[in-house]
Amino acid sequence: MIGYVTIGVSDMAKAKAFYSELLADLDAKVLLDMGRIAFIGKSMGSPMLAVCEPFNKEPNNPGNGNxxxxxxxxxxxxxxxxxxxxxxxxxxxxxxxxxxxxxxxxxxxxxxxxxxxxxxxxx
Structure with a gap:
């Protein structure tokens, strides 16, 4: 059902380190790093969390209610x-x-x- 969820970040290195460490004991790691977006999860066939710098190059903004x-x-x-x-x-x-x-x-x-x-x- 859900392939991945993406959240906007301001610092890719910091975000990848935060989520990799936070989710390591759930066997999650960076599976695919494409520069401005990285996918973190157990496998490409399982639900993943993606962190990315916004495509439009505007500042990331957490959504109210997201x-x-x-x-x-x-x-x-x-x-x-x-x-x-x-x-x-x-x-x-x-x-x-x-x-x-x-x-x-x-x-x-x-x-x-x-x-x-x-x-x-x-x-």
């Missing part, structure tokens, strides 16, 4: 990824916690460019 949600596999992994993101330079946009009783556990950060990420676990 968010990339990452499922690391457990509540403990949500906590771990949230704290790792903060250590890597992200800012808190919602500490880890149960959002919907017995259904949705989540944590929210904004990456160094202001793009919103969610780490979540259902159940």
């Amino acid at each position: 968010m990339v949600a990452i499922h690391p596999g457990s509540k403990e992994a949500v906590d771990s990824h949230y704290h790792k993101a903060i250590e890597l330079g992200a800012t808190c946009d919602g500490e880890p916690g149960q959002r919907i009783p017995n259904q949705f556990y989540g944590a929210y950060v904004k990456d160094p460019d202001g793009n919103k990420l969610a780490f979540f676990h259902f159940g």
